[in-house]
Amino acid sequence: MFSNILIYFVVIPVLMLAGLALCRNIKQIRAVAVVGSLALTALSVYLLVDYLALRSAGETAQMLYTGCWSWFAPLNINLAVGVDGISVAMLLLSSIILLTGSFASWKIDQPKEFFLWLVLLSTGVFGFFISIDLFTMFMFYEVALIPMYLLIGVWGSGNKNYSAMKLTLMLMGGSAFLMLGLIGIYYHSAPEGGQLTWNLLEIAQNNSIDKGWQYFLFPMTFVGFGVLGAMFPFHTWSPDGHASAPTAVSMLHAGVLMKLGGYGCFRVAIYLMPQAATDLSWIFLILTGISVVYGAFSACVQTDLKYINAYSSVSHCGLVLFAILMLNTTAMTGAIMQMLSHGLMTALFFALIGMIYGRTHTRDIRQMGGLMKIMPFLAVCYVIAGMASLGLPGLSGFVAEMTIFVGSFEQGMADYLAGAGSLRLVFTIIACCSIVITAVYILRVVGKLLLGPVQDEHHLQLTDASWWERTSTVVLILCVAGIGCFPNFFADLIRFTFSSQIFTVIGMN
Amino acid sequence: MDYSQFLAMKQEICLLVVFLLVFLNDTFMPRKAQNGLGVITCILFALFTAWGFYGVIAGADASAFAGMYVTTPVISAIKNILNVGVLIVLIQSLKWANSDVQVIRRGEFYELMLVTLFGMYLMISARHFLLFIIGLETASLPLAALVAFDKNRYESHEAAVKYVLTAVFSSAIFMMGISFVYGLSGSLYFSGIAEAVKTGVATVPLVVAIAFVIAGMGFKLSLVPFHLWTADVYQGAPTSVTSYLSVISKGSAAFAFLVIMWQVFGSVYEQAWEWMLYALIILTITIGNLFAIRQRNMKRFLAFSSISQAGYIMLGIIAMNAMGQAALMYYILVYIFSNLAAFGVIGAIENNTGKVYMEDYNGLYKTNPRLSVTMMLAMFSLAGIPPFAGFFSKFFIFTSAINQGSIAIYVLVLIALINTIISLYYYLLVVKAMFINTENECVIAPFRSACSERLGMWICVAGILALGIVSFFYDSLLTLAGC
Secondary structure (H helix, E strand, O other), rough: OOOOHHHHHHHHHHHHHHHHHHHHHHHHHHHHHHHHHHHHHHHHHHHHHHHHHHHHHOOOOOOOEEEEEEEHHOEEEEEEEEEHHHHHHHHHHHHHHHHHHHHOOOOOOOOHHHHHHHHHHHHHHHHHEEEEEEEHHHHHHHHHHHHHHHHHHHOOOOOOOHHHHHHHHHHHHHHHHHHHHHHHHHHHHOOOOOOOOOEHHHHHOOOOOOOOHHHHHHHHHHHHHHOOOOOOOOHHHHHHHHHHOHHHHHHHHHHHHHHHHHHHHHHHHHOHHHHHHHHHHHHHHHHHHHHHHHHHHHHHHEEEHHHHHHHHHHHHHHHHHHOOOOHHHHHHHHHHHHHHHHHHHHHHHHHHHHHHHHHOOOOOOOHHHHHHHHOHOOOOHOOOHHHHOOOOOOOHHHHHHHHHHHHHHHHHHHHHHOOOHHHHHHHHHHHHHHHHHHHHHHHHHHHHHHOOOOOOOOHHOOOOOOOOHHHHHHHHHHHHHHHHHHHHHHHHHHHHHHHHHHHHHHHOO | OOOOHHHHHHHHHHHHHHHHHHHHHHOOOOOHHHHHHHHHHEEEEHHHHHHHHHHHHHOOEEEEOOOOOEHHHHHHHHHHHHHHHHHHHHHHHHHHHHHOOHHHHHHHHHHHHHHHHHHHHHHHEEEEEEHHHHHEEEEHHHHHHOOOOOOOOOOHHHHHHHHHHHHHHHHHHEEEHHHHHHHOOOEEHHHHHHHHOOOOOOOHHHHHHHHHHHHHHHHHHHHOOOOOOOHHHHHOOHHHHHHHHHHHHHHHHHHHHHHHHHHHHHHHHHHHHHHHHHHHHHHHHHHHHHHHHHOOHHHOOOHHHHHHHHHHHHHHHHHHHHHHHHHHHHHHHHHHHHHHHHHHHHHHHHHHOOEEEEHOOOOOOHHHHHHHHHHHHHHHHOOOOOOHHHHHHHHHHHHHHHOOOOHHHHHHHHHHHHHHHHHHHHHHHHHHHOOOOOOOOOOOOOOOOHHHHHHHHHHHHHHHHHHHHHOOHHHHHHHHOOO
């Protein structure tokens, strides 16, 4: 079991939990957190390199590093692991954000409990991305959700009790639908008389869920994961939750947890039930189309920095689900790149907002101004994050959004020419407008917050970033620029998953 | 008469031996030697529990008294699950039983508890309604005495009166149902009745009889609308008795209910009682949850939470398949550990400070971190959060219910799942009080709970952590059930 590299993505966080439980002072806690997350980052980089090497050596299996250990044998529940390019990318993203999150919460109160919950949360995240067994996947998914309650409730700010409860109940509500959907999938996972299974790959191969059941189970799973992906109208937890959460939690939640939603929609709902996905995607296209535009418009009128960024996350994550529902290779590649790009970018945003808030003690943009003079480092980083968000070429946002819109347009035109209605085309055009709106709210913040006169004299005494804050932001900026400058590298990494071979398994063109 | 058939009743006889030893010790030993009465009872019972597992592994099917009494490995397993629960209750109640007020009559406490357990054994093993009713009464009436055990507290008396009246009333309703059944079939054997009930033919008298039987058992299990006694009795009874009532009494009644419904009325499942149970489950889960939200007294709070948990347990019965039986037993096992952890904390706090309200728990994490972590684990397990055992038991009971296959069951499970969200809300309220509400003064000062209380909680915590992740327990229950 321990010869499989993937298992260590769960073993290291568990060791970190044990280590943290034994820590006596803040230095030890920081050491455990940084060493552990560095180890995870190193592991995921190694995995990335090794994965690419295997692929270029001609490995064509869909999932690599697969391992399967029996758990509840009578129900055929296994601890099955395996990764493809998408999971590798997600693992890398999660470990980077955990690392930068640890740096961003260098001076937190009650550090021991905080890091215990944070690491428990990331155990769930890593476990989710390496699993290919629906049961273990779901279990890790829920492990990732519950620590949020205490992280926001204890360390949060503002209306934290309300936000923490709302976030937890809405996300668990989503997972209630999800659980029903997954149990339903299990009972239709094999043809009559066959061995039922929870294994994703086997279910896809059996392809035995008939159309009627797909129509029932697809919405269950899609909505279940969609709640976490902040799909309209189930997005309302996101602004409140992110606004109240402490910095590292906002980073991890917007950066990684919301990706669980998109990843799950793709991996479970669409992959296992392609027919229903084709027939019912219009409902969810409308909903996600609304999230894209509505999130962007809402961000324009907010005055709290965190609310602005949370609504912009709703818009960007909506774009991920939107692109997945286009069911074509280009758009899906874009969706995965958008997940990566948004994860890094939004983590950077939340880290910066946390640092600014820690100094000015306000997040209201009307009470701040001219920060460029006072803290130039943070301000420049903020501008870079903003540019990435509005899609400046050379940074990650441009690549991702460009790919998504090209793919969507392709599919929309194809639909239109085939006489299959113009819904995709219309919604692609509507969603494209969000780029402009994004520019509006980003530039508004940059203008108000960073440029212009200093609003509050007390702010003149404030200092610029300290070394741990610089580490955290520089790492994130390098990643954002990396994706932006070398998009082909990541496109290659995830391309294999969308190759024609896989698409025939899930029954698409 | 062939006396060797008594050998089939090994577990009952051993329980009687334990009971007699405790009784003799309590009655005839000198006063000084009696100080160890509680510990002796615990040790004897622990030995008995350990021995009981032999019956699960090596036991064979056996019956006695012309088939009135049966035992199988499955039956031994459920009895052992109850034993484990009783053992934890005994350990947790050591301190309370040794307190100045109770010490003079603690012997009765242990004896009455063992007698009720004997009654539950008979309920589970009975295959004839006469023996079943003897078991039911033996399990109910001594419990009323236990509920009244705090005889200086007014609430305890009130609770006992309520309990005894509902117990008698529900027995009467149950027997009414049985007499209908007897009139229809001419037999009181489970198998005899099952033969007389024609497959798929539900006559009006039969449906009425089944309704009476369900109502009678519904009182024992506190299913809505037969739940009205629960909150008052749970609140009034001493905490040790409440925990016994909420897990052991409920667990045994649930299994006995399963046996009656499947073995006696199994052939008219769709025609006669699936819809009755369906409605009861929805009512029980929903109303239990909605009432729990408003409770401020921790014992009343857990009373309503246990009502809704009973609704989840019923999902195993409506599943009507071998998986459902295993899932039900597993659910009871996990529920015993989770609920007893919660009651352990409540009992420890009550014994040391006398506080029982949720507001008193504000900031408990600051003063008593270990107690609050235990309580949090219990709450998460009851709410079904992984990786704790409650998640697995909920997942498996839903899986087994859906295995039944009809769309109606999908809807039922969806309703149950939505209810888990409501329940998560109120379980989180407790967590919130302990961990988040730390602004104001902490009500409960730091204290060190007694050794026995800590031991009880450690066992429960170990169970909560291990029962789910270690697949052995559920796998063996499935194997016993024949999957």
